[in-house]
Amino acid sequence: MSNPQQLRYSKEHEWLSAVEDGVATIGITEYAANALGDVVYAQLPEVGDTVTAGETCGELESTKSVSDLYSPVTGEVTEANQDVVDDPSLVNSAPFEGGWLFKVRVAQEPEDLLSADEYTAFSGN
Amino acid sequence: MSTAPRLTALDALHRSLGATMTDFAGWDMPLRYASERDEHNAVRTRAGLFDLSHMGEITVTGPAAAAFLNFALVGNIGTVAVGRARYTMICAENGGILDDLIVYRLGETEYMVVANAGNAQIVLDALTARAEGFDAEVRDDRDAYALLAVQGPESPAILAAVTDADLDGLKYYAGLPGTVAGVPALIARTGYTGEDGFELFVAPEHAEQLWKALTEAGASRGLIPCGLSCRDTLRLEAGMPLYGHELTTALTPFDAGLGRVVKFEKEGDFVGRKALEAAAERAETAPPRKLVGLVAEGRRVPRAGFSVVAGGQVIGEVTSGAPSPTLGKPIAMAYVDAAHATPGAEGVGVDIRGSHEPYEVVALPFYKRQK
Numbered sequence: 001m002s003n004p005q006q007l008r009y010s011k012e013h014e015w016l017s018a019v020e021d022g023v024a025t026i027g028i029t030e031y032a033a034n035a036l037g038d039v040v041y042a043q044l045p046e047v048g049d050t051v052t053a054g055e056t057c058g059e060l061e062s063t064k065s066v067s068d069l070y071s072p073v074t075g076e077v078t079e080a081n082q083d084v085v086d087d088p089s090l091v092n093s094a095p096f097e098g099g100w101l102f103k104v105r106v107a108q109e110p111e112d113l114l115s116a117d118e119y120t121a122f123s124g125n
Numbered sequence: 126m127s128t129a130p131r132l133t134a135l136d137a138l139h140r141s142l143g144a145t146m147t148d149f150a151g152w153d154m155p156l157r158y159a160s161e162r163d164e165h166n167a168v169r170t171r172a173g174l175f176d177l178s179h180m181g182e183i184t185v186t187g188p189a190a191a192a193f194l195n196f197a198l199v200g201n202i203g204t205v206a207v208g209r210a211r212y213t214m215i216c217a218e219n220g221g222i223l224d225d226l227i228v229y230r231l232g233e234t235e236y237m238v239v240a241n242a243g244n245a246q247i248v249l250d251a252l253t254a255r256a257e258g259f260d261a262e263v264r265d266d267r268d269a270y271a272l273l274a275v276q277g278p279e280s281p282a283i284l285a286a287v288t289d290a291d292l293d294g295l296k297y298y299a300g301l302p303g304t305v306a307g308v309p310a311l312i313a314r315t316g317y318t319g320e321d322g323f324e325l326f327v328a329p330e331h332a333e334q335l336w337k338a339l340t341e342a343g344a345s346r347g348l349i350p351c352g353l354s355c356r357d358t359l360r361l362e363a364g365m366p367l368y369g370h371e372l373t374t375a376l377t378p379f380d381a382g383l384g385r386v387v388k389f390e391k392e393g394d395f396v397g398r399k400a401l402e403a404a405a406e407r408a409e410t411a412p413p414r415k416l417v418g419l420v421a422e423g424r425r426v427p428r429a430g431f432s433v434v435a436g437g438q439v440i441g442e443v444t445s446g447a448p449s450p451t452l453g454k455p456i457a458m459a460y461v462d463a464a465h466a467t468p469g470a471e472g473v474g475v476d477i478r479g480s481h482e483p484y485e486v487v488a489l490p491f492y493k494r495q496k
Contacts, residue, residue, distance in 0.1 A: 037354065038161055040424070065428075
C-alpha cells in the first residue's frame with residue numbers, strides 16, 4: 001500500500017488534501033481502513049458544522065468496533081460525502097478517492113501534519 | 126502477566142495469506158484475511174475454511190468414562206451413542222456455567238471433550254478433580270490436535286472430493302474417524318456458523334497438508350479462508366451463545382435459556398444438581414431476565430455491555446452485537462427483564478453512547494438455514 005505524496009496526514013490516521021479555493025478534502029488512510037475492517041456505518045459532520053483540529057467530529061462503525069473520527073483541520077464543513085453515507089464500504093475500497101469523508105473551508109492551516117513519507121514511517125505502512 | 130501468544134500449526138500459512146491476526150484467549154488467531162463480510166457471505170452461500178486449533182481437546186477414557194462424565198457434566202452423556210456428539214455444559218457446584226462443550230463419543234469407553242480456548246484449563250482442572258474415585262482417565266490433548274472447519278452449503282461436496290468417508294451417512298452432531306487428504310482425521314459434522322459443515326481434528330503436523338488440499342478442492346466451489354471475525358457474526362445470526370458473553374459463571378444454563386441441556390432424569394448425582402434444580406424452578410416461576418434478540422431500526426451497532434432501555438429505565442444489557450451481513454442491519458443478543466422480553470415488546474431501545482436507539486425485540490435465532 002502506498003500513501004499518496006500530495007496528501008498530508010494526521011497521527012489519528014486521517015488524510016488532508018491540498019487546499020483549493022480555501023477548501024480541503026478529508027478522509028481516513030488505507031492503513032486505518034484496513035485496521036477497522038469493513039465499515040458499515042459512517043456518521044459524518046454536517047454541512048455548516050465547525051470542526052476543530054484534533055477533536056472528534058463523527059464516527060465510523062465497523063464489524064468489530066466503533067472509532068471516533070477526528071478532524072485534522074479547523075474550519076467549517078462545506079460538504080459531507082453522501083456516497084459514503086449510502087455505501088460505507090467505499091471507505092475500505094477507495095479510502096483515498098471515492099471514500100473521502102468531508103470537505104472543510106480551512107480557517108487555520110494545520111502545522112503538525114505529516115508528509116506521506118513521515119506518515120508511512122509513523123504507521124509502519 | 127504477559128506471555129507470548131500461542132501459535133497454531135498453520136501460523137505461517139495464515140501470514141502468507143495476508144491474514145490480520147488477533148489475540149484470542151492467548152492464541153494468535155486469524156481475525157480476517159480480507160473483508161469479513163465477504164467471508165461471512167461465503168459461508169452462508171458457498172463455503173469457508175477456518176483454523177480453530179485454539180479449541181481445547183480433552184480425552185476421557187476408561188471403564189467408568191460415561192459414569193464419570195455424567196457426574197462431571199450436566200448432560201446425559203451415557204445415552205450418547207458411539208460416533209455421535211452432544212452439546213453440553215460443565216457447571217460449578219452453585220450452578221454457574223464454567224463452559225459449554227461438545228462431547229464426542231469416539232468408542233465404547235473413549236470420549237473427547239472440546240472446550241473453549243479461554244476455559245480449557247478450567248475445564249481440564251475441574252474434570253481432573255471430579256474424576257477422583259472413578260475408573261476413568263482425563264488426558265490433556267490440547268497439543269495433540271489441530272482443528273480445521275469447513276462450513277457452508279458447499280462443504281459436503283468439497284470434503285467429499287478429498288475423502289472416501291461416508292459423509293452422507295454422517296449426520297449432524299456425529300463424528301467418525303477417517304482419512305482426509307491422505308491424513309488420519311476425526312471427521313465431525315458440527316460447527317458454529319448455522320450452516321452445514323464439518324470439523325476436522327488432525328495431528329498438528331498434518332494441518333498444513335489438509336488446509337492446502339481443502340483449499341484446492343474448494344477453489345471451484347467458492348471456498349475462501351475465514352477468520353474469527355466472521356465466525357462471530359455467523360454464530361450471532363444463528364443465535365448461538367458465546368462463552369464470556371451470553372454464558373458466564375454468574376449464570377446457570379436456565380438463566381441462559383438453555384435449561385434443556387441439564388438432564389435431571391439421568392442416573393446418579395452430578396455436580397451442581399441441587400443448585401440447578403432451584404434455578405430451574407426460578408426460571409419457571411419468576412424468571413429474572415431472558416435472552417432475546419434485538420434488531421436495529423437504525424444503523425448504529427450495539428456492542429457487548431451497552432444498556433437496553435425502555436421508558437428511560439435500564440431493563441437489560443447487550444451481550445453480543447454486530448452488523449448482520451445477512452439481515453443488512455445491526456443485531457444483538459441481550460438479557461432483558463422478563464416484562465420486556467416478548468417479541469414485539471414496545472418501546473425497547475439500546476443506549477448507544479448516550480442516545481437511545483429504537484430496537485425490535487425478536488425471538489432467536491436471527492437466521493435459520495433452509496434445509
